[in-house]
Amino acid sequence: MNRRIDETVAARAYELWEQAGKPEGREEDFWRLAEQELLNEDQGSPRRTPDTP
Secondary structure: OOHHHHHHHHHHHHHHHHHOOOOOOOHHHHHHHHHHHHHHHOOOOOOOOOOOO
16 A cells, blocks of 8 residues: 555544544554545445445
8 A cells, every 4th residue: 555545544543443432452453444444435446345225
């Protein structure tokens, strides 16, 4: 990933972590969640999670 994407994912992961009450040891979970949110915003991404009806 490029630096800008990493920074965007890191910022979102931090927001999610704070909203969840700052649980210890779950950094990777929040990173993956933030990364998936970013991928879902990119409608053309082949790694995008399909929309559910």
